Amino acid sequence: MIIEDEYIRLIFGLKLKQIRTEKNLSLFGLAKLTGLSKSYLNEIEKGKKYPKTDKIAILSDSLEVPYDHLVSLKLDKNLAPIGEILQSKILKEIPLDLFGIQENNLIDIVANAPAKVNAFISTIIKISQNYNLTRESFFLASLRSYQEAHNNYFEDIEDSVEKFAKSYHIDLTKEITSADLEEVLKEEFNYKIDTEELSKHKNLTDLRNIYIPKKNTLLLTNEISEAQRTFILAKEIAYNFLKIEDRLYTFPWIKFESFDQVLNNFIASYFAGALIIPKKKLIQQLKELFDKEDWNPLRLHKIIKSYNCSDETFYQRLTNILPKAFNIKNLFFLRFTYKKGAPKYRLSKELHITQQQSPHANRNQEHYCRRWVSLKTIQNFITSDQQKSASGIQISSYQNSNNEYLVLSSANKDPFKKDIYRSISIGMLLSPHLKRKVNFLKEDTFEKQLVGVTCESCAVKDCTDRVSEPWILEKRARYKEIENSVKDIINSYN
CATH class of the missing domain: 3.30.450 (Beta-Lactamase)
Known part of the structure; x- marks a missing residue:
């Protein structure tokens, strides 16, 4: 494995900060002790710079720490989890920027309270393992948090749909069909659409489509409905109209290579939904539905x-x-x-x-x-x-x-x-x-x-729909009873 320069800088900076803190030295104090500038030392600790050999020797002598210990990539026990995270490159995969977080700021937070933060990180890792949280699941959870943070509404994608409709004379007041979209894909984006190939492969019956970028060919299963076909073609238009290159090539997806693919898949799906179900038309229909004095399910069905x-x-x-x-x-x-x-x-x-x-x-x-x-x-x-x-x-x-x-x-x-x-x-x-x-x-x-x-955590009495006893609640009740008994014993001695 090739160790990146960035990783080496970060590890050295973390070790230097840990040693300085243990010796109750401020950055100013370390600067006075070593003759190195405070700003230079600060950049080293933040992982922005790696000192030259003579500077490392000065730090080693001033802090009374062996030179080999300073340059070693081996971390003390309380910093080891940070090293594992940095070396695993997971911070590169987490979409920190979506939530306004800078990687260096996060590292700085971790470094300021390594024992507590590492315990927290270790706990998260153990929880993830217990729930079999895969890399894909982690990406999807990040995407879901991103959607929820924006109330699942994205004005820029909505605007892109209207721009597309205007550019290609798509009437958003009328029902969008697969024929409408297929014509655009073929004429404007030079697509070839094959509905025969997938039927030859019995082990691919779960797949609805495969896109082959080198041939600009979309393989479609002939088992899909008109609505499914329209949605798939709308997603392909989104990838092309929005100029998205880092994308998935199958639906449903087989695996994600990066978070960008997860996000781009969502953007294309959102675009498709907004094209097939235009915002203005739906808002008007919902207003009319909500204005009714009585509920009739046929009205929603009609919409x-x-x-x-x-x-x-x-x-x-x-x-x-x-x-x-x-x-x-x-x-x-x-x-x-x-x-x-x-x-x-x-x-x-x-x-x-x-x-x-x-x-x-x-x-x-x-x-x-x-x-x-x-x-x-x-x-x-x-x-x-x-x-x-x-x-x-x-x-x-x-x-x-x-x-x-x-x-x-x-x-x-x-x-x-x-x-x-x-x-x-x-x-x-x-x-x-x-x-x-x-x-x-x-x-x-x-x-x-x-x-x-769930049945296991439900206290509803005499439930005829119950399929499992509420053992989780019963366990909590037993622990509470024991807790109260212990309190009574302690109080009796007081």
Whole structure:
């Protein structure tokens, strides 16, 4: 392994700062002791400069530290985790700039309290290992935080969609079709589209498309719907119109090489959703829906069907528009998947705007609450004769919480995987603001259901939907009982 100069500078700087601090020396004091300038020493400690041999000798003599120890890349135990992080280059992979953090500032924070910060870092690493957090999962979690920090609305991408539509005479008031977009890809960006090749490879049945950059060719499976085809072509237009080069070549993705690919995949997907479901048209439709005095699910169904999109694309688009246009920011988006006959459901996608509302996709060994409309719509779809989708709506009242959410859900079969079903849901906090915005939201309009997060952590009594005993709560109760008994014993001696 070739050790980068930057890594060597950072390690030397960390060691020098640690030794100086241990000897209770300020930078000014070290400057007086060595005859080196304070600013020069400061740049060394920050990893910006590496001293020449004669300067290292001066530092070694002045601090009474062996020369070999100063130049060694081996770190003391309390600095070792920092070295591992720097050498692993993870700081290069974390999108620090998205959150306004400079790498050197972060290193400086770590160096100022190495023992405490290293303990924290070690804890995070252990938690990640316990939850099998992969590099891809880490990237996706970073992206989700980025979306949530911006309320999942990006004006620059919205503007790019309108510029594209104007440039290519795409009428955003009408339904966008795959034929519209295919024409642009072929005529403007010289694409070739092949719908035969993927069908020859039986082990690629899960893939919907592959892009081959050298041939500028898009391989499409012939199993996709018109809506799926339109979304894929819209993403390809995004990559070209926005001049994105560092991109993924398959959908669904196989693996990410860098965070930039994760971010660019999101940008292209956002562009596609905004093109297929234009902002102005959707805002007007939602205003008309919210102005109604009564709830009729057919009205929402009609809005969804006015676009050439899947239910998931539509619900995802709501997470862009509701926070920005209606100031409905306390909301979440969930996608559950389920294999027919399996004992558990999997939360495969989530987004939380403003509040980190449960559930989250970290309950690998627990059973999600069966009272969730997200899970009930899946079962309704399986047991019904419906071929396309099943929908549901309820007010979810959280056990041990004052929060209540209006949750809309839709479920269907995964067209690419046998016996796999999925539901997508959007939940909005029942706040005074929401009630003012949505006229049909009145008392008793919708079924209200007391829900937990998982059966193992739920205290709801006599729940007929329970599939596991609340052993987590029982364990907590036992520990609390022991704690109280110990307190009583101590107090009796006082």
